[in-house]
Amino acid sequence: LVSRKRKAEDTIVDINGHKIGDGTPSFIYGPCAVESYEQVLAVALSIKAKGLTMIRGGAYKPRTSPYDFQGLGLEGLKILKRVADETGLSVVTEIITPSHLEEALEYIDVVQIGARNMQNFELLKEAGMINKPVLLKRGLAATIDEFIHAAEYILSKGNSQIILCERGIRTYERATRNTLDISAVPILKQETHLPVFVDVTHSTGRKDLLLPTAKAAIAVGADGVMAEVHPDPAVALSDSAQQMDLQQFDEFYDAINQFMNTHTTI
């Protein structure tokens, strides 16, 4: 069902009226994790000031170590909702278990399925039965074919509002946190009719590479870019090294806009 052969036209994902996949790149910014109302609001105001419409932030954090910050859970969803109500932004947030999905829906606009859950088939099936868009991230070591099949699980249950997100894969290379598979973007665009995003934060894990990889993503035809922004990354409870602060965010935003104004997609 996700195949371009089954449906030639691009699927456009509608997030409260904001269209993803209509030819103009979209941007999803926000902190790695929801830490407090003040923290999320600070980022939200900066996003809103730029005329953008979406914010991300994790309330359930799938961390490598059980001793690391696991997220605020439902409390985090309530913070996101409060900020969304006050700013008009749409909320993109990760859900890690089917049992959280139902209760989360009233607080959020887009369900993110993270890399670690790309093959959580029960979660995929549940996400296929909701009437909210799903942002599906590529698994840590998933092939493109496996990634496409994960999207198929969602669509097979009826939900076609799916955004695919390339976020880097595990290779032998350690210069970056993961290896951004930039060619996955045009391949996914050819093979499927779904919009494709690139997460430049989790793929590179390096602030100095956010801008060049975001430019590359747009140049190869990505429908959007995701990046993490935190008001004070030094004290962030997760991904402290790679989140942009608000000033870096302003610079990134200006640079990427300038790039889009002067370059066309390949």
Ligand code: PEP
């Ligand atoms: C995230 O976007 O918050 C995240 C945990 O990313 P990933 O699932 O790609 O590792």
Ligand code: MN
């Ligand atoms: Mn993160």
